[in-house]
Amino acid sequence: MTDQEMPDLPEPIDSFERRFAVQLRAYATTAAGAPAAQAVARAVATRHGTTRRRFTWPPARTFVLAGLLVTGVLGGALLMAGTRLADRTILGSPAPARSLATLSPREAAGMPIVIGGDGIRLRQAYDWSAKAFVDIPLYRNALGLGASPALAFESDCSPCHAYITPDWRAPGVPQLALDPVAIDGTSTLGPLAWNGDYLARAGVDAIDLAIVRTNASGGMEVAHRSIPVPGLGRGTAIWWAGGDRWIAVIGTGADHTSPAGDLFLVSIAGEVQRLTTGLALAARADAARLVARPFSSEWVLQAADGRPVLVSADPGSGQIGAVQSLAAGIAWADIDALSWFGSSFVVGDRLVAAADGTVRDFPNAPGACRSTFAWSGGRSHALAKVINGDLVLHPESGATTLVPGICGPGETATLVWSWSSDDRLLVGVNGANGRFRLYHVNADGKSDPQPFLLLDTVGPGNEQVFWNY
Amino acid sequence: MLQAMRASTDPATTAIERALAGDESAFRWIVETHSSDMRQVAFVVCGDLDLAEEAVAVAWPIAWRKLRSLREPGSLRPWLVSIAANEARGLVQLRARRAVREIAVEAVTDVDAGSHVVSPHGSLASALDLANALAGLRPADRSLLALRYVAGLNSTELARVTGLTPAGTRARLKRLLQHMRRELGDD
Numbered sequence: 001m002t003d004q005e006m007p008d009l010p011e012p013i014d015s016f017e018r019r020f021a022v023q024l025r026a027y028a029t030t031a032a033g034a035p036a037a038q039a040v041a042r043a044v045a046t047r048h049g050t051t052r053r054r055f056t057w058p059p060a061r062t063f064v065l066a067g068l069l070v071t072g073v074l075g076g077a078l079l080m081a082g083t084r085l086a087d088r089t090i091l092g093s094p095a096p097a098r099s100l101a102t103l104s105p106r107e108a109a110g111m112p113i114v115i116g117g118d119g120i121r122l123r124q125a126y127d128w129s130a131k132a133f134v135d136i137p138l139y140r141n142a143l144g145l146g147a148s149p150a151l152a153f154e155s156d157c158s159p160c161h162a163y164i165t166p167d168w169r170a171p172g173v174p175q176l177a178l179d180p181v182a183i184d185g186t187s188t189l190g191p192l193a194w195n196g197d198y199l200a201r202a203g204v205d206a207i208d209l210a211i212v213r214t215n216a217s218g219g220m221e222v223a224h225r226s227i228p229v230p231g232l233g234r235g236t237a238i239w240w241a242g243g244d245r246w247i248a249v250i251g252t253g254a255d256h257t258s259p260a261g262d263l264f265l266v267s268i269a270g271e272v273q274r275l276t277t278g279l280a281l282a283a284r285a286d287a288a289r290l291v292a293r294p295f296s297s298e299w300v301l302q303a304a305d306g307r308p309v310l311v312s313a314d315p316g317s318g319q320i321g322a323v324q325s326l327a328a329g330i331a332w333a334d335i336d337a338l339s340w341f342g343s344s345f346v347v348g349d350r351l352v353a354a355a356d357g358t359v360r361d362f363p364n365a366p367g368a369c370r371s372t373f374a375w376s377g378g379r380s381h382a383l384a385k386v387i388n389g390d391l392v393l394h395p396e397s398g399a400t401t402l403v404p405g406i407c408g409p410g411e412t413a414t415l416v417w418s419w420s421s422d423d424r425l426l427v428g429v430n431g432a433n434g435r436f437r438l439y440h441v442n443a444d445g446k447s448d449p450q451p452f453l454l455l456d457t458v459g460p461g462n463e464q465v466f467w468n469y
Numbered sequence: 470m471l472q473a474m475r476a477s478t479d480p481a482t483t484a485i486e487r488a489l490a491g492d493e494s495a496f497r498w499i500v501e502t503h504s505s506d507m508r509q510v511a512f513v514v515c516g517d518l519d520l521a522e523e524a525v526a527v528a529w530p531i532a533w534r535k536l537r538s539l540r541e542p543g544s545l546r547p548w549l550v551s552i553a554a555n556e557a558r559g560l561v562q563l564r565a566r567r568a569v570r571e572i573a574v575e576a577v578t579d580v581d582a583g584s585h586v587v588s589p590h591g592s593l594a595s596a597l598d599l600a601n602a603l604a605g606l607r608p609a610d611r612s613l614l615a616l617r618y619v620a621g622l623n624s625t626e627l628a629r630v631t632g633l634t635p636a637g638t639r640a641r642l643k644r645l646l647q648h649m650r651r652e653l654g655d656d
Binding site: 017023 | 505508509512518522599600614619646649650
């Protein structure tokens with residue numbers, strides 16, 4: 001661009017502006033370079049259909065890897081055969097849906113698919129090289145590794161494995177491998193910490209990390225690191241904390257007895273902070289229910305006496321910020337869901353304010369489906385509940401109907417995925433007819449009332465479908 | 470397809486028409502032609518290569534979906550870089566600000582037995598000053614600077630992005646330049 005190509009600017013262009021423009025363009029060239037255009041175009045076209053399609057696809061942090069489908073313990077024969085996720089129907093698509101078996105490897109590489117079981121446990125992954133589904137014993141979680149294109153999972157088998165899909169953006173890198181990477185260790189896993197580029201789990205007096213990264217040649221590699229955490233004992237309840245480089249762990253103490261009162265903050269660089277909360281915290285895998293805010297350090301934890309407590313800590317200063325008991329009279333086990341920041345709970349049909357115990361009733365009609373979930377999005381951190389078949393958003397005050405009639409008697413709605421970049425959710429409904437329906441849900445209440453995807457192969461039950469990036 | 474695009478007198482129009490008709494190779498041409506610009510604009514907004522790449526990755530599906538709404542083929546490039554800038558703004562607002570600014574090691578070249586270093590794009594100190602000055606701006610302001618000075622949008626095109634009038638956009642740019650002049654010690 002020359003100065004002459006800068007019309008209708010404030011005139012004259014002075015020497016500083018000229019120098020600044022040159023300097024800024026030089027700075028910007030740090031990011032110069034085109035991606036593999038063919039792969040991008042193919043991925044976009046494949047993933048998002050033609051421009052005539054009426055549905056819109058979720059915005060993806062790394063869109064080409066969009067599409068991690070986890071479908072439950074399904075009609076296993078079909079899936080175990082590894083041939084197809086058959087009979088899926090994309091509403092509004094002018095083209096007949098293709099089975100997975102017809103996808104090319106390149107297309108397939110952009111659509112990692114994992115077959116899941118109950119809750120968030122994953123049981124199978126589609127191995128693109130073998131064109132077959134492979135068993136993954138008792139996976140606890142699926143991690144979308146943020147900006148990293150990798151997809152990884154952790155199991156509670158021993159040794160544990162991380163499965164990595166190579167970088168789609170790196171031309172020439174094989175895109176089919178699912179490389180098992182062993183993470184030695186024997187401890188039981190707690191909830192996973194994830195921040196976009198590492199897997200973590202608590203060992204005995206140690207944290208094991210598997211850090212996934214792109215190497216100089218564009219391939220994926222996993223670096224392993226074990227960080228000693230003296231006094232941790234058998235650690236559980238791992239959550240990320242204070243930015244994206246810290247992990248919070250509750251330990252059982254040196255004698256491995258629960259409960260323990262201390263909270264450990266461990267950075268992936270190896271720094272360890274031991275914080276005393278003054279509480280006996282239940283060091284069990286389900287002790288931490290909800291991280292209050294991304295990149296913050298607040299957790300709703302279970303005290304040993306069953307009370308839910310809000311604990312905040314600052315990895316920067318190494319100090320415990322606050323320990324606050326929430327909602328007197330509400331036991332941990334009673335809580336169906338927590339709203340963002342732990343400011344309210346759902347207990348049955350009641351929404352209970354954490355601070356003062358104020359109760360709001362949201363009764364369901366007899367026979368109506370019941371579902372409750374909390375999520376954090378780009379701007380919304382809220383609680384959603386199905387009331388009389390309508391999916392309703394419950395912010396701190398008022399209520400908004402997101403999707404009327406999302407589910408009927410005998411059906412269950414589940415939060416499948418939420419995007420950190422905006423306020424959209426993916427909500428699945430286990431249909432009474434055996435079909436699993438997926439809805440895009442916007443927190444602003446302008447959701448498409450129709451599902452955008454039906455999965456015929458998922459029956460009712462606890463199965464979930466995950467899209468991942 | 471690529472050769473046909475290059476031979477056309479108006480390759481953008483042809484590419485858009487073909488892409489709208491479902492021609493993947495035409496969309497590939499669009500990606501190939503504009504991705505680098507989008508990345509550069511996104512990088513100035515984010516100050517982070519990974520985020521910039523992520524912003525562009527998110528921008529392409531949006532562009533693909535909304536391509537039909539593009540009325541003037543000639544405005545394809547401003548339209549695309551604006552989408553990338555918007556996505557970059559959204560991403561950067563969601564990320565905690567990093568306390569440490571990272572400079573790629575390979576950008577630094579020893580020149581004189583370690584007495585000083587230079588980067589391929591001017592002095593390292595200048596690059597750091599610029600990066601720090603940009604980091605002090607709001608993402609929207611970084612976006613405006615990037616769209617103007619990296620992508621070369623004029624004030625009419627910028628006005629469509631900012632929602633201001635062209636005159637208002639020029640005034641805002643002028644204020645930003647004055648701010649950057651102070652920040653960069655060019656008073």
